[in-house]
Amino acid sequence: MTQTKTGPDIAPARLSMDQYARNFCDLHPRLDPHEARVESDRCYFCYDAPCVTACPTSIDIPLFIRQISTGNTNGAARTIFAENILGGMCARVCPTETLCEQACVRNDAEDKPVKIGELQRYATDHYMDTHDTTPFTRGEPTLRRIAVVGAGPAGLSCAHRLASYGHDVVLYDSRSKAGGLNEYGIAAYKSVNDFAAREVRFILSIGGISVVNGQTLGEDFSLHQLQQEYDAVFLAIGLAGVNGLSVPGEDLAGVVDAVSYIADLRQAPDLSRLPVGRRVVVIGGGMTAVDIAVQSKLLGADDVTIAYRRGKENMNASEFEQDLAQTNGVRILHWVAPKAIIGTDGKVTGIDLERTRLDSAGKLSGTGEIVHLDADMVFKAVGQKLEPAGLNGSAAGLTLDKGRIVVDADRATSLPKVWAGGDCVAGGEDLTVAAVEDGKIAAEAIHRALSA
Numbered sequence: 001m002t003q004t005k006t007g008p009d010i011a012p013a014r015l016s017m018d019q020y021a022r023n024f025c026d027l028h029p030r031l032d033p034h035e036a037r038v039e040s041d042r043c044y045f046c047y048d049a050p051c052v053t054a055c056p057t058s059i060d061i062p063l064f065i066r067q068i069s070t071g072n073t074n075g076a077a078r079t080i081f082a083e084n085i086l087g088g089m090c091a092r093v094c095p096t097e098t099l100c101e102q103a104c105v106r107n108d109a110e111d112k113p114v115k116i117g118e119l120q121r122y123a124t125d126h127y128m129d130t131h132d133t134t135p136f137t138r139g140e141p142t143l144r145r146i147a148v149v150g151a152g153p154a155g156l157s158c159a160h161r162l163a164s165y166g167h168d169v170v171l172y173d174s175r176s177k178a179g180g181l182n183e184y185g186i187a188a189y190k191s192v193n194d195f196a197a198r199e200v201r202f203i204l205s206i207g208g209i210s211v212v213n214g215q216t217l218g219e220d221f222s223l224h225q226l227q228q229e230y231d232a233v234f235l236a237i238g239l240a241g242v243n244g245l246s247v248p249g250e251d252l253a254g255v256v257d258a259v260s261y262i263a264d265l266r267q268a269p270d271l272s273r274l275p276v277g278r279r280v281v282v283i284g285g286g287m288t289a290v291d292i293a294v295q296s297k298l299l300g301a302d303d304v305t306i307a308y309r310r311g312k313e314n315m316n317a318s319e320f321e322q323d324l325a326q327t328n329g330v331r332i333l334h335w336v337a338p339k340a341i342i343g344t345d346g347k348v349t350g351i352d353l354e355r356t357r358l359d360s361a362g363k364l365s366g367t368g369e370i371v372h373l374d375a376d377m378v379f380k381a382v383g384q385k386l387e388p389a390g391l392n393g394s395a396a397g398l399t400l401d402k403g404r405i406v407v408d409a410d411r412a413t414s415l416p417k418v419w420a421g422g423d424c425v426a427g428g429e430d431l432t433v434a435a436v437e438d439g440k441i442a443a444e445a446i447h448r449a450l451s452a
Contacts, residue, residue, distance in 0.1 A: 008376040009278040014300025020271045023298035027189045036122045040069035054103035056433045057084040077127030078135045085160045090433045091121035097320045133205035139166030147226045150236035152180020153432045154422030157439030158234045163208035174216040184263040187291040232446045235420040239384035249341030254348030258292040258381035277376030280304045284381030286316035293330045304330045309337040350374045401426040410445035
C-alpha cells in the first residue's frame, strides 16, 4: 500500500551531478576569436556614440570594439578597465539590453544591436587570463589613508582608483570574502568558475589596499572612529536589511529570504546538498526574484511561480530576465499580492494571493478575489533596505532620505570627510555598473580633497 506524503516537500539532491553541472554552466559562453572579430565588424564606430552615453561608467565602446577588430584585444581591455575596473563582471551581469545595446544604432538598421556585453567580456577575460595584475600601477605614496567600508563593487572600484593615486586604503567588510553581491548575490549561472574571487584578486594586485574581513560597521568599529583615524571614509555598505511581506504566516518554516538563499547557493561546494521545494512561489518582480526563481528550477523544483503585484511592464527585472525565467519554465503571475501564507505544523503548505488592480486614482488596491497556490517554499524577494543601526548612532548629521544616505554629485555625504556610494545611497540605480561609477566618482572627489 502506497503512503501519501504529507507536509512540505523540501529536499536536496533532486538531480544527478551531471544535471547540476549542465544547469549551472555559463549562461553566455565567451565568444571565440573569430566570433569576436565578426561581431566587432558590425559596429559603425559612431562619433558621439549613444552607447557611450548609455553606459553608466562611460566606457569608450567604439574604441574598444575597434581595437578588437584590429586584433588589439589587450588594448581593448585597457580601454574598458580605465573606466570600469570591474568590467569583467559587468560584462556578465550588466543589463546591456536596457543600456548600451538598447542605444545601439544597429537597432534602427536591423533591430539587432552589436553584442557589446559579449565583446566586453571577450576582451576583459582575455586580459585577465594572460595577466596577473591590472594594467595600472600604484602611484607614488601620498601617506594619506582612506577607509572604505564594504568590499562590493562600489568599494572595490573606489579602493582601486585611490590606490592608483598612491593613497593607502583599508577595505573593511563584514563577510569572510570580499566581493559583495558579486560574490554572494549574483545568480550562479551568470558568474561561474569562481570569477568574482578572481576579479577581487585582480583588483587588489595594484597594491596599497589592505582587506579586513569579518569586521562590521556599528559592531566592531564606528563611523566616528573612522573619521578620527583616517583622512577620508567611503561608505559602500549596501543594503543589509530585507523587506518583509507583512502578512500572516511569514514566520513559518519554508518562508525564506531570497538574498540569503542565493548567498548559500553561491557558496555551496556541492549544489546537491542544497534543499529546494518541489513547489516554489517567489514574491517580487525584480532581478533577485528572477534569479531565485530560475535557480530553484535549475535545482530541481517542479513548479516555480513568480507572483508580482503589478503588470509585466512594471517589473524591475528586464524583459530579457523575464524571458529567461519563462524559458526555464517559471510562471509569472501578475496583478497578485500576498494575503496570507498557509501552513501546517509550523511549515508552509501554500499561499493565498489577492488579485490587484489600479483604482480610478491610479492607486493599487485589492479586488477581494483570492488565488491559492500550493507551496513547499515561499521566497521573499521584495527588496532590501539600509540597516541604520550599522551606522552606530554616529549618523548624527548624516542625512538620510527614505532610509538611504543622501549624497551630492561627488558622492559626498552631509558629514565631513565621508563619502558614500552603491546601493546604500538615495537615488541609486541598484546596478553593479552604477555602483562601480559611484566608487570611481567618490575616489576622484576624495583625491581632489586630499590634494587641495
